[in-house]
Amino acid sequence: MSMRQKPIGELRFSDLRVHYGTGRPVLISGTGRNKKFRYRHGMMTDLGGLEIYEWKSLLNALIEHHGEQEIQQQLRQWSRAECRWLHSEDEVEEYALSLHAARIFEDPAWAGYVPFNRQHRPEILETAKLVWIKTSCCPKAGQITEKQMEKAVYMDYRIRCPHCGRFGDFHVCTPEELQEEKEI
Ligand SMILES: [Zn+2]
Incomplete structure (x- = not known):
């Protein structure tokens, strides 16, 4: 057919x-x-x-x-x-x-998932599984999806920075770091 x-x-x-x-x-x-x-x-x-x-x-x-x-x-x-x-x-x-x-x-694995949906379909992010991280290139905390983090674990803990897009190291924010972010 x-x-x-x-x-x-x-x-x-x-x-x-x-x-x-x-x-x-x-x-x-x-x-x-x-x-x-x-x-x-x-x-x-x-x-x-x-x-x-x-x-x-x-x-x-x-x-x-x-x-x-x-x-x-x-x-x-x-x-x-x-x-x-x-x-x-x-x-x-x-x-x-x-x-x-x-x-x-x-697709939460898509690198643009958070920024694209934040800009155009913010309601999607209300139920998405997100993680706060910090990268070595930018001082501010940023969000990625759990899926992206799982992927990053297989890539030597490297991720596309949510702020500048550079590939680099990251760590998951501690509760203290997040508290500091909120106070700034
Ligand atoms: Zn960066």
Whole structure:
């Protein structure tokens, strides 16, 4: 069955999650030495390989179906500001859509979980499991998720600093340190 025939009500974000980008040359015209190709860019998903325009339009339709256009805009803003390796608006759009398909904003392991949700969906953080830490680069205490801390334990206790984004050492704040923070 073609994915385009799947009713939008049955389509899930996980169906459109990107496993990896795909690309292959497609013959446009000619034979023998005169063959002309263009490069076809696509995404491998649970629905199979989709051409980029197909993936984008399915995902945009799904985002609209769930009334999440605002989150998509926020993810674009985020990608534009935080991801320096994205150069064009097309790249920003594609990246933000791939984050949306992965529902990254619901994943406590995501490095942007605390700052993104604090800015856009603060209610999420009310029930999130958070830990106060201090890094060696910045003097202020900051919050990460328990999931991020579990991950950091496997990475020699190094974490992305919640203030400046640098990778470095950290420790969990003692109750005394937190008390001091509150008094400042
Ligand atoms: Zn720092």
